Amino acid sequence: MSRPTLFEFAGGERAFLRLATAHHARCLADPELNHPFSHEDQHPQHVERLAAYWAEVMGGPPRYSAECGDHSAMLTMHAGNGDMSDLGRRFVDCFIKAADDADLPNDPEFRTALENYMRWAVAEVLSYPDPTVPKDLTMPRWDWKGLVSGTAG
Template identity: 70%
Template structure:
Protein backbone atom coordinates (compact mmCIF):
# COMPACT_ATOMS: atom_id res chain seq x y z
CA UNK A 1 0.00 0.00 0.00
CA UNK A 2 1.34 3.42 -0.97
CA UNK A 3 1.74 6.15 1.63
CA UNK A 4 -0.50 9.19 1.38
CA UNK A 5 0.54 11.94 -0.99
CA UNK A 6 1.24 13.97 2.14
CA UNK A 7 3.68 11.39 3.52
CA UNK A 8 5.25 10.71 0.12
CA UNK A 9 5.94 14.44 -0.31
CA UNK A 10 7.73 14.69 3.02
CA UNK A 11 5.02 15.77 5.45
CA UNK A 12 4.31 19.21 6.85
CA UNK A 13 7.76 20.70 6.15
CA UNK A 14 7.37 19.81 2.47
CA UNK A 15 3.97 21.51 2.24
CA UNK A 16 5.13 24.61 4.06
CA UNK A 17 8.06 24.85 1.63
CA UNK A 18 5.71 24.23 -1.32
CA UNK A 19 3.34 26.97 -0.15
CA UNK A 20 6.22 29.44 0.30
CA UNK A 21 7.68 28.66 -3.14
CA UNK A 22 4.25 28.83 -4.77
CA UNK A 23 3.51 32.16 -3.12
CA UNK A 24 6.86 33.56 -4.30
CA UNK A 25 6.17 32.39 -7.86
CA UNK A 26 2.69 33.94 -7.82
CA UNK A 27 4.11 37.25 -6.58
CA UNK A 28 6.63 37.16 -9.43
CA UNK A 29 3.95 36.50 -12.05
CA UNK A 30 2.75 39.76 -13.64
CA UNK A 31 -0.90 38.60 -13.69
CA UNK A 32 -1.06 36.67 -10.40
CA UNK A 33 0.82 39.34 -8.49
CA UNK A 34 -2.25 41.45 -7.72
CA UNK A 35 -4.36 38.85 -5.89
CA UNK A 36 -1.29 37.66 -3.99
CA UNK A 37 -0.08 41.08 -2.87
CA UNK A 38 -3.26 42.77 -1.69
CA UNK A 39 -3.07 44.38 1.76
CA UNK A 40 -5.91 42.32 3.29
CA UNK A 41 -4.04 39.04 3.02
CA UNK A 42 -3.83 37.06 6.27
CA UNK A 43 -0.38 37.43 7.87
CA UNK A 44 -0.07 33.63 8.11
CA UNK A 45 -1.28 33.01 4.55
CA UNK A 46 1.64 30.80 3.54
CA UNK A 47 1.45 28.63 6.66
CA UNK A 48 -2.32 28.27 6.29
CA UNK A 49 -2.00 27.39 2.62
CA UNK A 50 0.58 24.73 3.43
CA UNK A 51 -1.67 23.31 6.16
CA UNK A 52 -4.64 23.26 3.78
CA UNK A 53 -2.76 21.42 1.03
CA UNK A 54 -1.28 19.03 3.62
CA UNK A 55 -4.73 18.15 4.97
CA UNK A 56 -6.33 17.71 1.57
CA UNK A 57 -3.48 15.46 0.42
CA UNK A 58 -3.62 13.14 3.41
CA UNK A 59 -2.10 15.02 6.32
CA UNK A 60 -3.52 15.93 9.72
CA UNK A 61 -6.69 18.06 9.93
CA UNK A 62 -4.82 21.10 11.26
CA UNK A 63 -6.32 23.52 8.73
CA UNK A 64 -9.92 22.53 9.39
CA UNK A 65 -9.37 22.54 13.15
CA UNK A 66 -7.63 25.93 13.26
CA UNK A 67 -8.80 27.90 10.22
CA UNK A 68 -12.22 26.75 9.02
CA UNK A 69 -13.87 24.43 6.58
CA UNK A 70 -13.79 24.16 2.81
CA UNK A 71 -16.66 26.65 2.51
CA UNK A 72 -14.45 29.30 4.11
CA UNK A 73 -11.79 28.64 1.47
CA UNK A 74 -14.33 28.82 -1.35
CA UNK A 75 -15.83 32.03 0.03
CA UNK A 76 -12.39 33.63 0.34
CA UNK A 77 -11.89 33.10 -3.40
CA UNK A 78 -15.46 33.74 -4.56
CA UNK A 79 -17.18 36.63 -6.34
CA UNK A 80 -14.16 37.93 -8.25
CA UNK A 81 -15.76 37.78 -11.70
CA UNK A 82 -13.96 36.58 -14.81
CA UNK A 83 -10.53 35.30 -13.85
CA UNK A 84 -9.18 34.93 -17.40
CA UNK A 85 -6.19 32.61 -17.43
CA UNK A 86 -5.30 33.06 -13.76
CA UNK A 87 -6.26 29.46 -13.02
CA UNK A 88 -3.82 28.08 -15.58
CA UNK A 89 -1.10 30.41 -14.34
CA UNK A 90 -1.81 29.31 -10.74
CA UNK A 91 -1.43 25.64 -11.69
CA UNK A 92 1.79 26.38 -13.59
CA UNK A 93 3.23 28.15 -10.53
CA UNK A 94 2.22 25.18 -8.35
CA UNK A 95 3.93 22.66 -10.64
CA UNK A 96 7.07 24.80 -10.86
CA UNK A 97 7.09 25.33 -7.07
CA UNK A 98 7.07 21.54 -6.58
CA UNK A 99 10.29 21.49 -8.62
CA UNK A 100 11.70 24.47 -6.71
CA UNK A 101 11.44 22.68 -3.36
CA UNK A 102 12.53 19.28 -4.64
CA UNK A 103 9.34 17.32 -4.10
CA UNK A 104 9.69 13.75 -5.34
CA UNK A 105 9.89 13.59 -9.14
CA UNK A 106 7.96 10.29 -9.25
CA UNK A 107 5.65 10.62 -12.29
CA UNK A 108 2.58 9.17 -10.54
CA UNK A 109 3.09 11.56 -7.62
CA UNK A 110 3.53 14.57 -9.88
CA UNK A 111 0.47 13.55 -11.94
CA UNK A 112 -1.59 13.32 -8.74
CA UNK A 113 -0.40 16.76 -7.58
CA UNK A 114 -1.20 18.38 -10.93
CA UNK A 115 -4.59 16.65 -11.14
CA UNK A 116 -5.42 17.86 -7.62
CA UNK A 117 -4.50 21.45 -8.39
CA UNK A 118 -6.39 21.47 -11.68
CA UNK A 119 -9.45 20.13 -9.85
CA UNK A 120 -9.01 22.63 -7.00
CA UNK A 121 -8.76 25.60 -9.37
CA UNK A 122 -11.87 24.45 -11.25
CA UNK A 123 -13.69 24.01 -7.93
CA UNK A 124 -12.87 27.57 -6.87
CA UNK A 125 -13.67 29.11 -10.26
CA UNK A 126 -17.23 27.77 -10.10
CA UNK A 127 -17.84 30.49 -7.51
CA UNK A 128 -16.11 33.36 -9.34
CA UNK A 129 -19.34 34.95 -10.68
CA UNK A 130 -20.26 37.91 -8.50
CA UNK A 131 -23.67 36.38 -7.76
CA UNK A 132 -22.45 32.83 -7.07
CA UNK A 133 -23.84 31.11 -3.99
CA UNK A 134 -21.12 29.42 -1.98
CA UNK A 135 -22.28 26.32 -0.10
CA UNK A 136 -22.11 26.33 3.66
CA UNK A 137 -20.38 23.59 5.63
CA UNK A 138 -18.72 22.07 2.56
CA UNK A 139 -16.58 19.12 3.66
CA UNK A 140 -12.84 19.29 3.22
CA UNK A 141 -11.85 17.57 0.00
CA UNK A 142 -9.48 14.63 0.29
CA UNK A 143 -7.26 13.72 -2.63
CA UNK A 144 -5.24 10.54 -3.02
CA UNK A 145 -3.19 8.83 -5.68
CA UNK A 146 -6.54 7.87 -7.24
CA UNK A 147 -8.00 11.39 -7.22
CA UNK A 148 -10.84 12.93 -5.24
CA UNK A 149 -12.10 10.68 -2.48
CA UNK A 150 -15.76 10.49 -1.49
CA UNK A 151 -16.75 12.67 1.45
CA UNK A 152 -17.02 10.81 4.72
CA UNK A 153 -20.49 10.30 6.08
CA UNK A 154 -21.21 12.17 9.34
CA UNK A 155 -21.14 9.92 12.39
Protein backbone atom coordinates in the same frame (compact mmCIF):
# COMPACT_ATOMS: atom_id res chain seq x y z
CA MET B 1 1.47 -3.17 2.41
CA SER B 2 -0.47 0.09 2.09
CA ARG B 3 0.67 2.94 -0.07
CA PRO B 4 1.65 6.17 1.72
CA THR B 5 -0.64 9.16 1.44
CA LEU B 6 0.43 11.92 -0.92
CA PHE B 7 1.16 13.93 2.23
CA GLU B 8 3.55 11.25 3.51
CA PHE B 9 5.12 10.65 0.10
CA ALA B 10 5.80 14.39 -0.32
CA GLY B 11 7.64 14.54 2.99
CA GLY B 12 5.00 15.77 5.43
CA GLU B 13 4.32 19.23 6.77
CA ARG B 14 7.77 20.63 5.99
CA ALA B 15 7.39 19.62 2.34
CA PHE B 16 4.02 21.37 2.09
CA LEU B 17 5.41 24.49 3.75
CA ARG B 18 8.22 24.51 1.16
CA LEU B 19 5.63 24.03 -1.61
CA ALA B 20 3.39 26.84 -0.35
CA THR B 21 6.39 29.15 0.11
CA ALA B 22 7.69 28.43 -3.40
CA HIS B 23 4.22 28.76 -4.91
CA HIS B 24 3.62 32.10 -3.19
CA ALA B 25 6.98 33.42 -4.44
CA ARG B 26 6.16 32.34 -8.00
CA CYS B 27 2.74 33.99 -7.83
CA LEU B 28 4.30 37.22 -6.58
CA ALA B 29 6.78 37.10 -9.47
CA ASP B 30 4.02 36.58 -12.06
CA PRO B 31 2.91 39.91 -13.58
CA GLU B 32 -0.78 38.90 -13.55
CA LEU B 33 -0.93 36.98 -10.27
CA ASN B 34 1.11 39.55 -8.38
CA HIS B 35 -1.86 41.79 -7.60
CA PRO B 36 -4.09 39.24 -5.82
CA PHE B 37 -1.07 37.86 -3.96
CA SER B 38 0.38 41.15 -2.77
CA HIS B 39 -2.60 43.00 -1.31
CA GLU B 40 -2.22 44.37 2.19
CA ASP B 41 -5.26 42.62 3.69
CA GLN B 42 -3.78 39.18 3.12
CA HIS B 43 -3.60 37.09 6.29
CA PRO B 44 -0.11 37.37 7.87
CA GLN B 45 0.15 33.58 7.95
CA HIS B 46 -1.19 33.04 4.45
CA VAL B 47 1.64 30.74 3.40
CA GLU B 48 1.41 28.61 6.54
CA ARG B 49 -2.38 28.34 6.18
CA LEU B 50 -2.04 27.39 2.52
CA ALA B 51 0.49 24.71 3.44
CA ALA B 52 -1.85 23.35 6.13
CA TYR B 53 -4.77 23.31 3.68
CA TRP B 54 -2.87 21.42 0.97
CA ALA B 55 -1.38 19.05 3.54
CA GLU B 56 -4.82 18.20 4.91
CA VAL B 57 -6.27 17.65 1.44
CA MET B 58 -3.39 15.30 0.61
CA GLY B 59 -3.94 13.11 3.65
CA GLY B 60 -2.21 15.07 6.38
CA PRO B 61 -3.54 16.13 9.77
CA PRO B 62 -6.69 18.29 9.95
CA ARG B 63 -4.83 21.42 11.08
CA TYR B 64 -6.47 23.71 8.54
CA SER B 65 -9.98 22.57 9.50
CA ALA B 66 -9.23 22.89 13.20
CA GLU B 67 -7.58 26.31 13.03
CA CYS B 68 -8.91 28.11 9.95
CA GLY B 69 -12.36 26.84 9.03
CA ASP B 70 -14.02 24.42 6.68
CA HIS B 71 -13.87 24.07 2.92
CA SER B 72 -16.82 26.45 2.48
CA ALA B 73 -14.86 29.18 4.27
CA MET B 74 -11.89 28.70 1.95
CA LEU B 75 -14.11 28.81 -1.14
CA THR B 76 -15.92 31.90 0.15
CA MET B 77 -12.57 33.74 0.46
CA HIS B 78 -11.92 33.09 -3.23
CA ALA B 79 -15.44 33.26 -4.67
CA GLY B 80 -17.06 36.14 -6.48
CA ASN B 81 -14.15 37.25 -8.61
CA GLY B 82 -15.79 36.67 -11.99
CA ASP B 83 -13.91 35.19 -14.94
CA MET B 84 -10.40 34.40 -13.79
CA SER B 85 -9.61 31.56 -16.17
CA ASP B 86 -6.23 32.98 -17.22
CA LEU B 87 -5.29 33.56 -13.59
CA GLY B 88 -6.34 29.99 -12.86
CA ARG B 89 -4.06 28.68 -15.60
CA ARG B 90 -1.19 30.80 -14.29
CA PHE B 91 -1.87 29.61 -10.72
CA VAL B 92 -1.63 25.96 -11.83
CA ASP B 93 1.57 26.66 -13.78
CA CYS B 94 3.12 28.28 -10.71
CA PHE B 95 2.08 25.29 -8.60
CA ILE B 96 3.68 22.79 -10.99
CA LYS B 97 6.94 24.74 -11.07
CA ALA B 98 6.86 25.27 -7.30
CA ALA B 99 6.90 21.49 -6.79
CA ASP B 100 10.37 21.55 -8.38
CA ASP B 101 11.43 24.60 -6.36
CA ALA B 102 10.30 22.84 -3.16
CA ASP B 103 12.28 19.73 -4.11
CA LEU B 104 9.24 17.45 -3.89
CA PRO B 105 9.70 13.90 -5.12
CA ASN B 106 10.05 13.80 -8.89
CA ASP B 107 8.00 10.62 -9.17
CA PRO B 108 5.79 10.93 -12.32
CA GLU B 109 2.71 9.39 -10.67
CA PHE B 110 3.06 11.69 -7.65
CA ARG B 111 3.52 14.78 -9.81
CA THR B 112 0.49 13.80 -11.93
CA ALA B 113 -1.62 13.44 -8.78
CA LEU B 114 -0.53 16.91 -7.58
CA GLU B 115 -1.22 18.51 -10.95
CA ASN B 116 -4.60 16.81 -11.27
CA TYR B 117 -5.53 18.02 -7.80
CA MET B 118 -4.59 21.62 -8.57
CA ARG B 119 -6.45 21.63 -11.88
CA TRP B 120 -9.53 20.27 -10.07
CA ALA B 121 -9.16 22.75 -7.19
CA VAL B 122 -8.83 25.76 -9.49
CA ALA B 123 -11.85 24.61 -11.51
CA GLU B 124 -13.81 24.29 -8.27
CA VAL B 125 -12.89 27.80 -7.11
CA LEU B 126 -13.73 29.20 -10.54
CA SER B 127 -17.13 27.47 -10.39
CA TYR B 128 -18.19 30.17 -7.87
CA PRO B 129 -18.14 33.40 -9.93
CA ASP B 130 -20.42 35.05 -7.37
CA PRO B 131 -19.83 35.06 -3.60
CA THR B 132 -22.53 32.48 -2.80
CA VAL B 133 -20.98 29.21 -1.60
CA PRO B 134 -22.89 26.35 0.05
CA LYS B 135 -22.37 26.06 3.81
CA ASP B 136 -20.60 23.18 5.56
CA LEU B 137 -18.74 21.71 2.58
CA THR B 138 -16.37 19.04 3.81
CA MET B 139 -12.68 19.21 3.13
CA PRO B 140 -11.77 17.37 -0.04
CA ARG B 141 -9.40 14.43 0.27
CA TRP B 142 -7.16 13.65 -2.66
CA ASP B 143 -5.13 10.50 -3.20
CA TRP B 144 -3.10 8.86 -5.95
CA LYS B 145 -6.21 8.29 -8.06
CA GLY B 146 -7.98 11.61 -7.45
CA LEU B 147 -10.81 12.90 -5.30
CA VAL B 148 -11.73 10.37 -2.61
CA SER B 149 -14.12 12.41 -0.47
CA GLY B 150 -15.39 15.91 0.03
CA THR B 151 -16.89 18.29 -2.45
CA ALA B 152 -17.38 17.28 -6.02
CA GLY B 153 -17.13 20.77 -7.53
